[in-house]
Amino acid sequence: MLTRFAPSPTGYLHLGHVANAIYVWGVAGARGGRVRLRIEDHDRIRSRPEFERALLEDLEWLGFVPHEGLDPIDRQSDRPGIYEDALRQLARTAHVYGCTCSRKEIGSERYDGRCRDRGLPIAAAGTSIRVRLEPGIEHFDDLRLGPIDQEPTAQCGDLLLKDRDGHWTYQFAVTVDDVQQGITTVIRGADLLASTGRQIRLAKLLGRAAPAQYLHHPLIANAHGEKLSKAARDTGIRELRAQGVSPEEVIGLAAAAVGLLPAGTPLPAADVRRLF
Numbered sequence: 001m002l003t004r005f006a007p008s009p010t011g012y013l014h015l016g017h018v019a020n021a022i023y024v025w026g027v028a029g030a031r032g033g034r035v036r037l038r039i040e041d042h043d044r045i046r047s048r049p050e051f052e053r054a055l056l057e058d059l060e061w062l063g064f065v066p067h068e069g070l071d072p073i074d075r076q077s078d079r080p081g082i083y084e085d086a087l088r089q090l091a092r093t094a095h096v097y098g099c100t101c102s103r104k105e106i107g108s109e110r111y112d113g114r115c116r117d118r119g120l121p122i123a124a125a126g127t128s129i130r131v132r133l134e135p136g137i138e139h140f141d142d143l144r145l146g147p148i149d150q151e152p153t154a155q156c157g158d159l160l161l162k163d164r165d166g167h168w169t170y171q172f173a174v175t176v177d178d179v180q181q182g183i184t185t186v187i188r189g190a191d192l193l194a195s196t197g198r199q200i201r202l203a204k205l206l207g208r209a210a211p212a213q214y215l216h217h218p219l220i221a222n223a224h225g226e227k228l229s230k231a232a233r234d235t236g237i238r239e240l241r242a243q244g245v246s247p248e249e250v251i252g253l254a255a256a257a258v259g260l261l262p263a264g265t266p267l268p269a270a271d272v273r274r275l276f
């Protein structure tokens with residue numbers, strides 16, 4: 001079993017990341033698996049080196065040690081050729097096409113495929129790249145939520161791989177990474193549940209024989225019941241550290257917030273496997 005911890009360096013680590021780390025290292029530890037670190041900096045506009053340095057330092061302070069991807073640091077931005085190669089490979093077996101529609105013109109979450117047969121060049125400036133998806137259910141057994149069916153063509157239509165500004169999309173970059181790095185188990189927050197069927201489909205198109213396993217865990221909500229953002233002052237690891245809270249207490253806080261432990265139970269990173 002190989003799973004991954006894949007933060008984006010677009011902000012500082014917060015309790016939501018710690019909850020994810022508890023599941024990632026906990027499930028891997030309980031199953032004799034390994035954890036790969038992956039810096040998901042495909043968003044070149046919002047990613048910053050200082051956030052990456054802070055993420056790595058906070059992770060080390062907490063005591064979560066990746067088995068892979070640390071030396072050298074595994075960054076999406078360090079290997080653009082991988083995505084170009086994957087796109088070329090995909091285009092041999094699937095219908096990859098250019099699309100000039102703006103988000104406004106599309107007007108919904110689902111793209112209706114209107115550029116599919118226009119024959120637009122995929123390398124042109126201002127043209128995004130999509131791949132045609134055929135109708136059909138993707139079934140998977142979430143390790144926590146049980147059996148789930150999703151129909152990608154009904155949810156999102158033909159999948160966006162590269163946007164009109166020339167950036168690889170999250171969906172494409174992580175799917176290529178998961179396939180190429182042999183990730184067997186994807187452990188992430190329930191906010192990404194809707195992406196799973198389309199990522200399984202895309203992985204198949206990229207040649208993956210057996211899909212990864214998935215586990216979607218609860219998200220930590222703030223006092224207003226909203227998902228935590230990186231801007232949330234009260235839950236930032238830097239702020240908690242500055243207040244003198246210990247790593248064990250921070251892990252205990254995050255574990256309690258997702259219902260894994262009673263409130264006020266400190267837990268060292270080395271012991272998170274006991275929760276699973």
Ligand SMILES: [Zn+2]
Pocket residue numbers: 098099100101113114115116
């Ligand atoms: Zn279009």
